[in-house]
Amino acid sequence: MSEKNKKQVEQAPSVFDSAWENLLENENFIEYFLCDVLEDYVTKQRWYGGKSSKLKYIELAEYFRIQQHEEVYYGLLLEVNFEEAFYQHYFLPIAFVSDENFAEKDRILPVSINGQDGFIIDALNLEAFRKLVFERIVTAVPNDKTRVRYHNSVHLTDKEYRSSRFMGMEQSNTSIIINDKYVIKFFRRIYSDTNPDYEMSCFLSEIKGYKNTPPYCGSINIVDIEGIMVTIALMQELVENQGDAWEYMLKELKMVFGNLAAKRINIDKLPGTQMFKSLEINDVPPQIIDWVGLNLFLKLQTLATRTAEMHIALGSEFSDTAFTPAHFNGDYEVWLKNRLLYQFQNRLNIVENNISRLEGRSLDLAEKFLEQKNDIRQRFVRFDWTKLKGERIRIHGDYHLGQVLVQGDDFYLLDFEGEPESTIRDRKVKQPPLKDVAGIFRSFHYAIYATIFNSGKDYPFSQDALFKAGEILYRYFIGVFMGRYVSLIQEHNLNIGYTQERIFILRYCMLEKAVYELGYEMNSRPQWAVIPLEGIMSIINETNN
Numbered sequence: 133m134s135e136k137n138k139k140q141v142e143q144a145p146s147v148f149d150s151a152w153e154n155l156l157e158n159e160n161f162i163e164y165f166l167c168d169v170l171e172d173y174v175t176k177q178r179w180y181g182g183k184s185s186k187l188k189y190i191e192l193a194e195y196f197r198i199q200q201h202e203e204v205y206y207g208l209l210l211e212v213n214f215e216e217a218f219y220q221h222y223f224l225p226i227a228f229v230s231d232e233n234f235a236e237k238d239r240i241l242p243v244s245i246n247g248q249d250g251f252i253i254d255a256l257n258l259e260a261f262r263k264l265v266f267e268r269i270v271t272a273v274p275n276d277k278t279r280v281r282y283h284n285s286v287h288l289t290d291k292e293y294r295s296s297r298f299m300g301m302e303q304s305n306t307s308i309i310i311n312d313k314y315v316i317k318f319f320r321r322i323y324s325d326t327n328p329d330y331e332m333s334c335f336l337s338e339i340k341g342y343k344n345t346p347p348y349c350g351s352i353n354i355v356d357i358e359g360i361m362v363t364i365a366l367m368q369e370l371v372e373n374q375g376d377a378w379e380y381m382l383k384e385l386k387m388v389f390g391n392l393a394a395k396r397i398n399i400d401k402l403p404g405t406q407m408f409k410s411l412e413i414n415d416v417p418p419q420i421i422d423w424v425g426l427n428l429f430l431k432l433q434t435l436a437t438r439t440a441e442m443h444i445a446l447g448s449e450f451s452d453t454a455f456t457p458a459h460f461n462g463d464y465e466v467w468l469k470n471r472l473l474y475q476f477q478n479r480l481n482i483v484e485n486n487i488s489r490l491e492g493r494s495l496d497l498a499e500k501f502l503e504q505k506n507d508i509r510q511r512f513v514r515f516d517w518t519k520l521k522g523e524r525i526r527i528h529g530d531y532h533l534g535q536v537l538v539q540g541d542d543f544y545l546l547d548f549e550g551e552p553e554s555t556i557r558d559r560k561v562k563q564p565p566l567k568d569v570a571g572i573f574r575s576f577h578y579a580i581y582a583t584i585f586n587s588g589k590d591y592p593f594s595q596d597a598l599f600k601a602g603e604i605l606y607r608y609f610i611g612v613f614m615g616r617y618v619s620l621i622q623e624h625n626l627n628i629g630y631t632q633e634r635i636f637i638l639r640y641c642m643l644e645k646a647v648y649e650l651g652y653e654m655n656s657r658p659q660w661a662v663i664p665l666e667g668i669m670s671i672i673n674e675t676n677n
């Protein structure tokens with residue numbers, strides 16, 4: 133923007149002579165709002181994903197009305213443009229309130245419109261807006277052909293709005309609990325397509341009757357200017373739970389590592405098991421059961437069952453081409469290698485640029501990672517589709533313990549939005565189901581290493597001894613999970629390949645995930661980078677054996 137223009141905008145008043153119903157047609161308002169107000173507001177939001185880039189300017193990609201009778205709110209699709217030559221879209225619903233009691237939180241702009249003083253706020257803070265959205269979903273008509281498409285399912289049994297509150301969890305979108313019975317998630321980062329979370333939720337719970345994901349209750353999609361359906365909200369049943377499987381695992385591991393001393397276990401005498409060897413509970417040696425406890429292995433079997441059932445449901449479609457299974461082929465191989473080599477190069481770059489910020493074990497591992505870059509790169513190149521006989525299906529795509537809710541002895545799988553760094557198209561590409569399994573195995577590794585790094589000092593053992601115990605434990609976790617997962621998958625005729633193929637894909641995907649995680653950690657919590665670095669080096673060394 134030229135200096136002259138900028139000056140004009142800076143001088144623009146926050147007094148506008150349009151009615152709220154026409155305010156977005158007022159060019160002065162739009163220019164002032166986008167440049168002087170939202171640039172500052174948006175970058176401060178928890179849901180803003182552009183924090184490590186430099187914002188250039190914001191444009192209003194489009195807007196739509198969310199309304200009922202006389203009550204009007206706007207849904208803004210903001211296009212945030214970055215100096216680094218890319219953009220992201222965000223959803224921001226706005227409301228005008230004249231009573232400041234309704235504008236205590238998330239005030240965006242004090243404004244006077246058509247002589248009426250008030251505030252523009254994020255509409256999600258307004259109960260009237262949440263009620264209206266719920267009512268619009270409740271009263272949605274089938275085959276809605278309007279631009280803002282509300283939809284509901286048979287699982288939405290309440291017809292009256294009673295209450296609503298923020299979910300209040302650490303999350304990248306914004307979820308609201310309605311009637312203490314439903315969760316409506318408003319997506320903040322918006323992609324020009326249906327959101328995979330919405331698509332997968334409908335498919336699994338509506339079409340396949342998969343029970344271990346929150347039942348789909350409704351959604352809001354917008355038909356954008358190009359006629360593409362863009363998801364802005366997904367409503368599901370609220371699942372009663374005792375927290376997520378990540379917290380659960382950390383609690384269990386604290387006890388497991390505590391047992392080493394409490395039960396006077398000699399780590400050097402613990403029997404090992406081969407990596408990826410499928411195990412039944414009876415195959416786990418009594419010393420290991422005594423150390424870890426039977427319950428945790430039973431829980432892992434249940435998690436493996438729910439994971440296998442998800443994949444069986446996802447792999448059982450024969451008419452909807454978005455879900456029908458596919459085989460590996462040359463196009464997939466090219467797509468995969470391009471993506472992974474690009475990602476790997478990006479991680480090398482991040483590590484090289486930040487190496488001075490690392491120290492101790494992190495630094496040693498980062499140096500080894502850089503030294504072995506050609507070997508690691510070769511692992512990604514070594515994918516040969518002609519040797520693979522298994523199927524590719526739609527998968528969860530970002531499967532880790534934090535995406536699993538614990539309900540008594542059972543688990544519910546959540547958040548099918550896919551891997552945050554991938555494009556929306558890439559997230560919908562059919563992948564080997566073992567990619568999800570590799571994701572959860574990486575999570576087991578994370579939980580074990582997080583316990584050693586964060587509370588290792590609480591245990592009377594050297595760090596090396598704890599690593600040794602941790603690696604043994606990790607192999608049993610994987611073995612017991614595999615034992616249940618593979619037998620269920622085979623019973624239902626989903627083809628995940630022959631034994632060597634399965635091991636190849638698991639190693640490949642675990643390396644891919646650990647490399648992805650290295651970037652995630654270096655950007656979000658560098659002190660955790662040591663965990664994926666451990667993972668990468670152990671995968672590389674494992675296959676060297």
Ligand SMILES: Nc1ncnc2c1ncn2[C@@H]1O[C@H](COP(=O)(O)OP(=O)(O)O)[C@@H](O)[C@H]1O
Pocket residue numbers: 299301302303304305306307315317346368369370371372373376534535537546547549
């Ligand atoms: N249907 C649900 N029932 C119970 N809790 C839920 C439900 N959906 C989400 N949650 C809780 O909210 C958290 C964030 O949800 P998630 O869908 O992962 O949001 P985001 O995509 O914004 O990260 C979950 O980890 C879980 O604790």
Ligand SMILES: O=P(O)(O)O[C@H]1O[C@H](CO)[C@@H](O[C@H]2O[C@H](CO)[C@@H](O)[C@H](O)[C@H]2O)[C@H](O)[C@H]1O
Pocket residue numbers: 304378530532533534535551552571574575576578579649652
């Ligand atoms: O926010 P998302 O759930 O989409 O996932 C991102 O954040 C995750 C951390 O919350 C990150 O997961 C990594 O750390 C977890 C422990 O905190 C661990 O269980 C996962 O295995 C590990 O990948 C995830 O990678 C990132 O995409």
